Amino acid sequence: MALDPREGITWASFLNLVHPDDRARLLKETERGIALHKIVDGEFRCVLANGDVRLLHRRAVPLYDDAGQPLTLVGISLDVTQRKQVEDYLRHRESLLAQAERLADLGSWEWNLETSQVTWSDHRYRLFGLDPQSQPPTIDNFFGHVHPDDRERVRAAFQKSITQGCPLEYEARFILVDGRIRTLHTRGVPLVNSQGRTIRLSGMAQDVTDRRRKLERLRSSEALLAQAEQIANVGSWEHDVKNSRTILSSHLLYMYGIRSSEEWNEDHLWHHVLLPDSAPVHSDWARSIEECKPFEFTARYRMPEGAVRVYRFVVRPIAGPDGRTERVLGVVHDITEYTRIEDSRRHLSQQLVRTRDSERRQLARELHESAGQSLAALKMSLANLQEALADENGAALDHIKEARGFAEDAIREIRVISYLMYPPLLDDAGLGPALHWYIRGFSERSGIKAIVEIPSGFGRYSQETESAIFSIVQEALTNVHRYSGSPAVVVRLSSDGASIRAEVQDQGCGFSPLPHLQDGVGIPGMRERVSQLDGSFEVLSTPGHGTLVRAVLPARPQRPASLVAVSD
Amino acid sequence: MSSKAYRVLIADDHAVVRRGIRHLLETQPGIEVPWEASNGVEALQCIKKEKPDLLVLDLTMPEMNGLEVVRSVRDLSPETDILVLSMHFSEELAREVLTCGALAYVLKSDADTDLLVAVDHVRHHQPYFTSQLAMSMSQNFLHGSSPAEECLIPGAPLTPREVEVVQLLADGRSNKEVANELGVSTRTVESHRNHIMRKMNFSSFSDLVRFAVRNHLVEA
Numbered sequence: 001m002a003l004d005p006r007e008g009i010t011w012a013s014f015l016n017l018v019h020p021d022d023r024a025r026l027l028k029e030t031e032r033g034i035a036l037h038k039i040v041d042g043e044f045r046c047v048l049a050n051g052d053v054r055l056l057h058r059r060a061v062p063l064y065d066d067a068g069q070p071l072t073l074v075g076i077s078l079d080v081t082q083r084k085q086v087e088d089y090l091r092h093r094e095s096l097l098a099q100a101e102r103l104a105d106l107g108s109w110e111w112n113l114e115t116s117q118v119t120w121s122d123h124r125y126r127l128f129g130l131d132p133q134s135q136p137p138t139i140d141n142f143f144g145h146v147h148p149d150d151r152e153r154v155r156a157a158f159q160k161s162i163t164q165g166c167p168l169e170y171e172a173r174f175i176l177v178d179g180r181i182r183t184l185h186t187r188g189v190p191l192v193n194s195q196g197r198t199i200r201l202s203g204m205a206q207d208v209t210d211r212r213r214k215l216e217r218l219r220s221s222e223a224l225l226a227q228a229e230q231i232a233n234v235g236s237w238e239h240d241v242k243n244s245r246t247i248l249s250s251h252l253l254y255m256y257g258i259r260s261s262e263e264w265n266e267d268h269l270w271h272h273v274l275l276p277d278s279a280p281v282h283s284d285w286a287r288s289i290e291e292c293k294p295f296e297f298t299a300r301y302r303m304p305e306g307a308v309r310v311y312r313f314v315v316r317p318i319a320g321p322d323g324r325t326e327r328v329l330g331v332v333h334d335i336t337e338y339t340r341i342e343d344s345r346r347h348l349s350q351q352l353v354r355t356r357d358s359e360r361r362q363l364a365r366e367l368h369e370s371a372g373q374s375l376a377a378l379k380m381s382l383a384n385l386q387e388a389l390a391d392e393n394g395a396a397l398d399h400i401k402e403a404r405g406f407a408e409d410a411i412r413e414i415r416v417i418s419y420l421m422y423p424p425l426l427d428d429a430g431l432g433p434a435l436h437w438y439i440r441g442f443s444e445r446s447g448i449k450a451i452v453e454i455p456s457g458f459g460r461y462s463q464e465t466e467s468a469i470f471s472i473v474q475e476a477l478t479n480v481h482r483y484s485g486s487p488a489v490v491v492r493l494s495s496d497g498a499s500i501r502a503e504v505q506d507q508g509c510g511f512s513p514l515p516h517l518q519d520g521v522g523i524p525g526m527r528e529r530v531s532q533l534d535g536s537f538e539v540l541s542t543p544g545h546g547t548l549v550r551a552v553l554p555a556r557p558q559r560p561a562s563l564v565a566v567s568d
Numbered sequence: 569m570s571s572k573a574y575r576v577l578i579a580d581d582h583a584v585v586r587r588g589i590r591h592l593l594e595t596q597p598g599i600e601v602p603w604e605a606s607n608g609v610e611a612l613q614c615i616k617k618e619k620p621d622l623l624v625l626d627l628t629m630p631e632m633n634g635l636e637v638v639r640s641v642r643d644l645s646p647e648t649d650i651l652v653l654s655m656h657f658s659e660e661l662a663r664e665v666l667t668c669g670a671l672a673y674v675l676k677s678d679a680d681t682d683l684l685v686a687v688d689h690v691r692h693h694q695p696y697f698t699s700q701l702a703m704s705m706s707q708n709f710l711h712g713s714s715p716a717e718e719c720l721i722p723g724a725p726l727t728p729r730e731v732e733v734v735q736l737l738a739d740g741r742s743n744k745e746v747a748n749e750l751g752v753s754t755r756t757v758e759s760h761r762n763h764i765m766r767k768m769n770f771s772s773f774s775d776l777v778r779f780a781v782r783n784h785l786v787e788a
Contacts, residue, residue: 368655369628369655370582372655372676372677373582373584373585373655373676374582374584375677376585376588376655376676376677376679376680377582377585377587377588379588379677379679379680380585380591380592380680380683381588381591382680383592383680383681384588384592384595387595387755404680408677415657415677424628424655425656425658425661428627428633428656428661429656429658429660429661429664432660432664433656433658433660433661433664434658436658436659436660437656437658
């Protein structure tokens with residue numbers, strides 16, 4: 001004890017060696033042992049001459065004389081410094097492990113198959129909703145807590161690991177003592193003896209309930225998205241500009257007719273997209289990414305098996321912190337069905353316009369030709385009657401004159417009604433006379449001076465063509481009257497044999513070519529009519545400089561009224 | 569006036585109109601209506617065969633466009649004059665009809681008042697426009713493209729036949745006397761007279777006489 005054994009030791013010199021903090025306790029323990037006739041057992045620290053502190057474990061027996069007076073204290077002291085250090089170290093490691101288990105929501109366990117004893121770490125107890133101080137469950141008790149739906153599976157996993165000596169892994173729901181249901185993920189390894197018998201299983205269990213829930217939620221929202229894409233027939237993709245990687249949604253893969261994003265590359269797209277000329281779209285696409293601006297286009301897409309669909313591509317570049325495109329998001333919408341419906345709608349509306357036109361035309365003709373002619377005949381009959389009566393009956397003559405006046409009025413009314421519906425003059429005499437007639441009336445009604453420029457010998461064209469041009473001029477003049485404020489208008493027709501050009505030009509206020517104003521009143525109708533006849537239509541306008549409406553239609557010849565020839 | 573009857577072909581697809589026209593024409597001395605046609609082809613066949621003096625033609629008929637009929641008549645029978653009856657009140661159409669070779673354009677609804685006057689003009693190979701178009705038309709027409717016609721009296725859009733009527737009336741003849749002189753019915757003369765009054769905006773018969781004297785149509 002850092003003293004020279006030959007020198008001997010006194011009680012006082014011993015006490016001197018004891019750590020000052022432990023000295024009083026040591027004395028007290030010693031006195032108590034002596035007084036109570038008990039073994040003195042305790043630890044104390046010694047401070048060596050070189051300053052080292054050692055931990056000693058003392059165990060001593062007090063001896064007494066016959067009179068019961070204490071004689072001496074006999075005992076041994078052991079240096080337990082190292083043992084204590086190992087103990088501390090172990091305790092520290094244990095607490096670290098417990099802390100780690102708690103942080104990871106992980107509990108360790110061991111099952112001794114030979115003794116059927118189950119050992120759990122503190123946190124394993126907590127995972128089960130138990131106090132770490134309680135008794136570990138028996139193995140039957142453990143299985144009793146597994147959710148009934150998972151129990152057989154868990155049992156089988158244990159069985160397999162034990163009999164085959166293979167690692168154990170399962171995920172199962174447990175009904176905790178407090179009734180909560182948690183999902184634990186368990187892994188274990190068997191310990192096999194020299195006879196190949198599994199004698200022990202040990203492992204870890206982790207509570208994955210929250211992770212599992214999040215995953216479920218993610219999976220279900222992914223499934224929802226996929227479902228939504230499928231229902232809406234929309235596919236989406238994301239392109240990472242830096243590593244040039246593109247991820248396609250499952251519905252987009254389906255729409256492109258490929259199996260995985262890996263199969264995808266830009267060449268594939270341009271190979272299958274059908275455009276009369278893909279170069280402009282190519283360069284617009286590149287510019288959209290370069291300038292980080294959205295871009296859209298519609299194209300037909302040929303599926304690998306040959307079917308052709310109509311897709312609307314929407315490209316949305318996303319800027320990084322430096323303002324340059326970092327990612328590109330895209331949506332592809334299958335509008336085949338929509339396009340088909342739109343086409344049939346257009347077809348239907350064309351048919352509707354044609355039917356309406358032909359009905360009005362027929363009604364107008366009917367009125368003009370039948371009722372009008374009968375009234376004309378009536379007037380002639382009345383004139384003949386008047387002549388026949390001569391000067392014989394003054395009163396009767398007055399009645400006849402009045403009747404002729406009524407007939408005259410009726411004729412005038414019928415003429416106005418039929419002309420408003422569809423000018424029969426158009427069919428009988430063509431665009432020149434019909435437009436001259438209409439425009440003269442327009443000038444009288446509106447006070448707008450109208451100049452009509454129709455070359456002589458302008459000729460006749462198909463009924464649809466003439467009727468379309470007439471109604472376009474009519475519509476354009478209505479707009480001039482209502483909106484332009486122009487004092488004059490020029491209506492110009494010309495033909496170069498292959499096409500007919502109709503123009504209505506005013507000197508009014510015009511309008512700015514904003515998209516929402518461009519298709520103003522009646523303009524969609526005019527555009528529609530022209531497109532039905534494969535013509536082109538444009539409205540040129542600048543604020544303050546008037547408006548020019550121009551329609552160019554193919555010059556379809558008039559169907560011959562009759563091929564009956566007068567035989568010689 | 570030749571003693572030979574003036575033979576007229578009426579071509580109209582409406583039977584009632586044909587009957588009305590026939591009645592109107594048959595009241596006139598020297599006019600016969602031996603034929604009727606209900607479409608353009610029939611009309612042309614008849615014209616080719618019979619060469620009538622006058623074709624009263626409805627412009628809108630099935631089988632053949634009225635303008636085509638007019639053009640064909642000029643080839644088939646140049647001596648046949650054409651009076652077009654139309655439902656359309658259109659200056660351009662009237663002009664086109666006349667350009668194609670018809671001599672008169674009468675609005676069907678005015679046939680009761682205008683037809684006889686028109687026939688009287690055509691019978692004397694003078695052009696005629698339905699009264700409602702007469703003012704602008706005759707001015708345009710006489711001053712315009714047709715060199716064959718000249719305006720007899722400057723500023724007065726009267727046809728030569730109408731000038732004749734003015735002369736006779738201003739000379740103190742009665743309607744009946746004028747009718748006899750011109751070989752037409754008194755009714756035709758009355759129609760002429762009404763047209764002239766309306767065209768020249770005369771408010772009384774004295775206006776007509778003053779006009780005739782001023783323009784040296786009669787001796788004062």
